[in-house]
Amino acid sequence: MSNLNKPKSNNFFKRGNNNSITDVNGVSVGHYTLDNDDCKTGITSIVPHSDNIFKKKLIAASHVINGFGKSVGLVQIDELGTIETPILLTNTFGVGTCLNALTKKMLEDNPDIGDTTGTVNSIVAECNDGVLNNIRKMSITEENVIEALEDASLDFKQGSIGAGSGMVCFGLKGGIGSSSRLVNLYNKDYTVGMLVLSNFGSMENLTMYGNRIGHDINEKLHLSYSEPDKGSIIIVLATDIPLSARQLKRVLKRTQSGIARTGGYAGNGSGEIAIGFSTANLITHYPSETTIKLEIVHDDLLDSVFSAVVEATEEAIINSLLFSSTTIGRNNTIIHSLNGFID
Amino acid sequence: MSNLNKPKSNNFFKRGNNNSITDVNGVSVGHYTLDNDDCKTGITSIVPHSDNIFKKKLIAASHVINGFGKSVGLVQIDELGTIETPILLTNTFGVGTCLNALTKKMLEDNPDIGDTTGTVNSIVAECNDGVLNNIRKMSITEENVIEALEDASLDFKQGSIGAGSGMVCFGLKGGIGSSSRLVNLYNKDYTVGMLVLSNFGSMENLTMYGNRIGHDINEKLHLSYSEPDKGSIIIVLATDIPLSARQLKRVLKRTQSGIARTGGYAGNGSGEIAIGFSTANLITHYPSETTIKLEIVHDDLLDSVFSAVVEATEEAIINSLLFSSTTIGRNNTIIHSLNGFID
């Protein structure tokens, strides 16, 4: 069995320094990984900025490509166009515990929440890692969540780690992937950062920079069939481009085109959800003046942003595969790494 | 038959100078009325500002309460959050002609449209005036549309005029109604202006400032039945409050509560659509800098805006009834004015 030549990307846009979502100034990412017995799961945290985010909210949006998913917090993002907590990723049955732990953390940091001011909208998104992880055990604890939050840094690992520990993508080992692109608008460079939790796709369809390599891998593995496109993908987009919530939603819609480039088509059971935020404008919790002064870009400038997002989504997914390692999970299920098949 | 006492509104908010949508600085309204034989119809134009609106767009939103309607232009309003033409109201089958005439007017005023720049998103909304008007005749002409646009002024008539000529509301003569409210945000007065084209409701349900007077009128008229809630209502909201498109959509949603106060419940056949714009920020067609500087209010200040909108919607509908006069239309159908029943 000889390996495939590793297809190369021919991207139009320059990458950021680390080709990572943390190239967007202020953003950090942390993990907690649980790997024992038949539990292969975890939590990944995306912290939008290091200050008090409840008091200094960011403009945000979400976009549901396929709503076969159990994320929490999207309704209020859509209504108010802001996020006020970090974003947590985990397995489907870890959402309740992540919600509880994140809410407690927010209460601890903000004595006014639920006392002299309103409540807080914690954001948790999920994929079903049940192929490798005994998801029925609901093994995530609130302490694990705090660890994932405290682990947040600029330099984080990708692949089979954190929430990505048990994820399967195109029949191969998926998980956390990231990328970034520089977008030049009127002679000023901005950054688009992307992080995915990949857990979707059927092997037959896997396409790497235009090459449908999944078919060949399928044959190498002597698989007689290809699983349907199940599972889900969560996409988190961060940017310093000054975008309104409406514009962020437009931008997030283009992630579907990035997924499509890798061979995904949003199968019935594949919950596909994108959440995005811009670090360019802060919305304070307590209004101090009648009006807020915002800067946003003209919609005519969004073309290159859209295009960069498609490219960054594609690469983040590919990276989630390239950084993952072969994993044996519950029922001795073995899921291979893409790395074994390409050079 | 003695008349009902005219119920009084107990509004919280002060009205603007003319209790009209034109209390919002820059907004003007015009009509063209067609009244011959069995044709009782027309066109009403709302001109958001007197400058070139294609070049200086306004932030806008639409909200569909009940989509049993044939308006044009809403898809792009939702996507881009702006309007770039006046808004026309007419009967259902007048939409195509209004669209053609308005587009031609925009082409005339802007030689670049369709040549060196893109196209233009003309906005036309409609109600079915088929009870009084022979709508099948499609009697509106492009010249009529231009007359309605050129008629735009600060001081316009309400009731059975323009697009309101043949409209029926709660089984009584409806049509054009307007109102305005002053909203004080952090010691600064802003104006919310409202214009409705009322053509909905069943008489039994008509409620005037808390009094279900429709039931009594129904009995006076010895009607043995009450028509279902059919027809439609178009609501146009103008304001100088600096709102984003997202916020405008939130504000427009509250018009349903204003309709409900008058006894409407958005019957299956009643297309109910609201369009709103803010005059506070101009979005130029051609971007000149990377970013646009906007001022918007904090969402926490929207409470009084929401409340004022409910009140203004209610009163605009009542005004559409009070300003209308008894009309005999096609098939000698007579539709009474509310004025004959209250003192």
Place this chain on the structure above:
Amino acid sequence: MSNLNKPKSNNFFKRGNNNSITDVNGVSVGHYTLDNDDCKTGITSIVPHSDNIFKKKLIAASHVINGFGKSVGLVQIDELGTIETPILLTNTFGVGTCLNALTKKMLEDNPDIGDTTGTVNSIVAECNDGVLNNIRKMSITEENVIEALEDASLDFKQGSIGAGSGMVCFGLKGGIGSSSRLVNLYNKDYTVGMLVLSNFGSMENLTMYGNRIGHDINEKLHLSYSEPDKGSIIIVLATDIPLSARQLKRVLKRTQSGIARTGGYAGNGSGEIAIGFSTANLITHYPSETTIKLEIVHDDLLDSVFSAVVEATEEAIINSLLFSSTTIGRNNTIIHSLNGFID
């Protein structure tokens, strides 16, 4: 201080036998109430049918009037048009624990979930009861949730009980209210059942069957001001009318009109969410044939359904006030019952 005369409803539609959501065949409701020290909160469960609901799903929809809320499960309801668990109501910070407990219950009842089939979409909705309840204590436990589920019966209490324990509505004691209406379609009687968790409105606006009684109560209490419309309302609609998910969404939109009749206008901070299901068609989890045979009503018949829903929503809210009793909560805050003001 003499009391107001109790305003009477003049409803068009007959009520069901118990004027309750459980008039819809199969539906049951349970409570768990927590009342100690500064904790006044609880859980209310709505069980759509007594069989295995994961295996026999019901057609469902949700509608967000104001998305300032933290409900879970709505994204998948919208995508798939079904519910597959009971619906839980609780306080805002009880959602995570309800989600965990409900998911565990579903896992227990269905060994295939998360093993040989996919995951499960648990539904939890919430209001902020922080005026009376020390919500920061997050006092709800998973055992409490199970008690609320096991308590489900046809004959349940309304008012200050279960999730309604600490809720405040129009500045008075709110909570759980229910109602039902019979709708006759082509000579066949169907039932619309409604249950609300009321926690919204400012006293000044409270309107009871057309009478703005809130203003008078406000004066009796010598309150110098009226709180803004904060808090939220959750509406659960059950019906045996055969409706598609699209039609259910249309029906749910009319609940806003019912809220408006009581004086609510969906204030900025008032998360207002409606969830509805029809018991008429079962959707099995495992497909056994290519096609599912459904019966749905023609949209032309929805007029009376819409109208009945407005009426039932209004009455369920009023009932939540009438069944509630004066409550002293955290910080010795006293919230009066409406009953003290009307005869």
Place this chain on the structure above:
Amino acid sequence: MSNLNKPKSNNFFKRGNNNSITDVNGVSVGHYTLDNDDCKTGITSIVPHSDNIFKKKLIAASHVINGFGKSVGLVQIDELGTIETPILLTNTFGVGTCLNALTKKMLEDNPDIGDTTGTVNSIVAECNDGVLNNIRKMSITEENVIEALEDASLDFKQGSIGAGSGMVCFGLKGGIGSSSRLVNLYNKDYTVGMLVLSNFGSMENLTMYGNRIGHDINEKLHLSYSEPDKGSIIIVLATDIPLSARQLKRVLKRTQSGIARTGGYAGNGSGEIAIGFSTANLITHYPSETTIKLEIVHDDLLDSVFSAVVEATEEAIINSLLFSSTTIGRNNTIIHSLNGFID
């Protein structure tokens, strides 16, 4: 200059007999082409069945990928989940005239519309063909529209014809393209038919079955730059699979993935809209019984439908390029056919 090798599709699904939308039983397509002086435009009609469609409506949905467009009729499709007229495609400024002509045709065929029953929701979608066509002339007439409707047949031409006459796709000549796929659900074959009006994309991105050929063509043409992704695409999907409106919307969302495969990313100015209908269930205009009996497929079976739709969308776009011929339009602009570049 040597030509590229024509890339081959490696599709999973069998094509229908004619690889055309008319492979769906009952569907026919017609054109009217206007080609004189600087006018290169036209109309394409899609007739869903040959019977009276107003009286026998079809279940339908629409999906807006990018709402920078001026289609009419979508609001009501979304609300009621049906179509009741043929679908017309034309240039952006031809919409008003198509709307008028189609409405008149519907009035002629149905004397009850606007008299004893309500109005009719005519559907017209558009792209901006202003690169080749002098769109400001608004040259489409109502007679032209009737010709396009009367031309409807099973065997229609693709490419630079009808509404496709002046369209430009990836900098090459685009227009009308079609395709079909057979989908086997539980041992029964169904057909998915697709028709596109292609007018989007920048040459640099054109990808044909995985091969980014646009880059090479760009170099052959010695173009120093690549136009941004402007213009639009309209997608019409027909199928005999029994789908609900909700399911059709899910299916339509996957067309974005098909567009992405060809290199499109829905640029800011590219209005991308999909409309779909199923011929499997008829909804009569006048209800005759309380309930309508429907058959729909289980959502679990949609996976192969989604996958087939992606494939069919991709091929319909490629076909629109392959069937088009080099065209010289206004200002002597020459737009090449893809055929000149591949063998």
